[in-house]
Amino acid sequence: MNITKKDIDKLNAVVTVEISKDDYADKVSKILNDYRKTANIPGFRKGHVPMGMVKKQYGKAVLVEEVNKLIQEALQKFLTEEKLDVLGNPLPNNEAEIDWNSDDFTFSFDLGLAPEFDVDVKKKAVTNYKIVADKEMLDNQVKTIRKQYGKLIAKKEVSKGDEITGTFTSEEKGIDKSTTFTTETIKGKKQLSALVGAKVGDTVVLKTKGMFADDHDNQKYFDVSHDDAHGLDVEVSLKIEEVNEREMAELNQELFDKLFGEGVVSSEKELKEKIKEDAEKQFEQQSDQKLLNDVVESLIDNTKFDLPDAFLQRWIAVSGEKPMTEEEAKAEYERSEKGLRYQLIEGKLRAEHNLQVTFDELKDYSKTMIKGQMAQFGQTDPSEEELDTIAARILSNQEEVKRLSEQLNTNKLLDFFKENAKLKTKEITYDKFVKEAYA
Structure with a gap:
């Protein structure tokens, strides 16, 4: 041979x-x-x-x-x-x-x-958003907590700020939904006017158009499909079954201990600091995902190399479950080319900077996750033997190994980008982040 x-x-x-x-x-x-x-x-x-x-x-x-x-x-x-x-x-x-x-x-x-190329993670700056909880958000969160832990006072007539329990119906859209909402969720002036002053037992007819600030609320309160929720414009009848005023809880030590444990928080100032700390930890996950997406896009756009296009189109045409025509294979290649480019870029980064996941790293990562889950149920000090036993059981499941490996791979890549990419940090409130990052 x-x-x-x-x-x-x-x-x-x-x-x-x-x-x-x-x-x-x-x-x-x-x-x-x-x-x-x-x-x-x-x-x-x-x-x-x-x-x-x-x-x-x-x-x-x-x-x-x-x-x-x-x-x-x-x-x-x-x-x-x-x-x-x-x-x-x-x-x-x-x-x-x-x-x-x-x-x-x-x-x-x-x-x-495969083409030969170099990857420069510092070639172009990428925005790294630092999302902060501003005063308005903290005030609203405190208000929400006070409402959540407050007392309900039954009423016979609706006033602004009250909670209404009732059933929305509409023959036209097949709506028959029992729900509870506050008048504060109603943004339409005519709808709010129709509700204020209504009594328990009354049936109020309302226009759905412009009733809520976000059309997605139509899904929640009317139980319609996502497509129907957008621009929903019908009349609905609301049979009022209960009206309650929520008396807000006092900001006292009893409430603080109920929220965070005894003695952890002892004032409204400390409460807001704790809320801010917890909120910004959650925001960090969204900021990290945005950073990862943006760095990936930047690398694809700024790492130039050619591919064997004709060969890859032929390979796509014959490698699937069903053979493709030349036109189908070309269209599929155009859809997948960007992903292929990033696979090559990521593979080069992992090889050059030793970013592959080892079994020991995977085991340690699984044990960390296990400890976190056990802590949620009050088990704060599990033994190493117990963690090893649970980890071994998890890592014997190939689906779990794949899932955890993907998470750890992503985390290693993200840490690498944070340390090595050219980043410009931008402090921003959550509302502005949503508008700017996902506009």
Whole structure:
């Protein structure tokens, strides 16, 4: 057997595999002899079928199978030994020319080669948002807490700020939804005016258009689909079943202890500081995800290299469950090209900066997550033996291993970007972050 490679250009090559009869003859002969021993052919005793008949019936199929095995083994070994970084899989280019009646065969395969390029994470600055909880947010959160832990006082008539429990109905949209809401959620002036002064037992007819500030609230309160929620413009009837005024809880030590444990918080100032600390920890997750997305986009846009486009389109056309037409494969390639580019960029970063996840790191990461989950249920000091036992059970599940590996991979990449990428920090409130980052 002989294998050679010819470079077409920097991104394309052809590998030629030459196979002679000596490479496969013994294997084919052995298999045919085994067939002869077990073949059931009418008119012949088992094990006494003439070899000529066995060859006629099975010879070519066995030959093709064994030669293909040789090719796959040889190609894999060649690519490994030559350290060729290929994209997709080798594609045969002379299948139609093979004469299976010959003794010797020559097979040619097209290769798509990964491009050589450099990745500069400092090439262009990316905004790193630091989301802060401002005074308005903290005041609103304190108000929400006081309402949540306050007392309900039953009323007979609706006033501004009250909670209303009732059932919305509409034959036109098939609405029949029991719900509770506060008048503060109502943004439409006409709808609010119709509700204020209504009594328990009354039925109030309301227009849904402009009733809430966000059309997504139509899903919550009317139980309509996402598509129907947008621009919903029908009349609904509200049968008022309860009206309650919520008397806000006092900001005292009893409430503070109920919220955070005894003695952790002892004043409104400390309460706001704790709320701010907890909120900004949660905001950090959103900021990190935004940073990761933006750095990835920046790297794709600013890391220039060519790809073996024609080869990859051919590979896409034949590698799926169903073959694609040339047009379908081209469209699929255009959709996936960006992702492929980032796979190459990420792979290079991981290789050059040792960002691969080891099993020990995965085990430690799983134990950290286990400790966090146990702490939520009051188990704050589990033993190492207990953690090891639970971790071993989790890591025996391949789906869990995959999920945790993806999380840890993402965390390592994010930490690398925070330490090495060119970042410009921008302090911003949550509302402004949502508008600016996801506009």
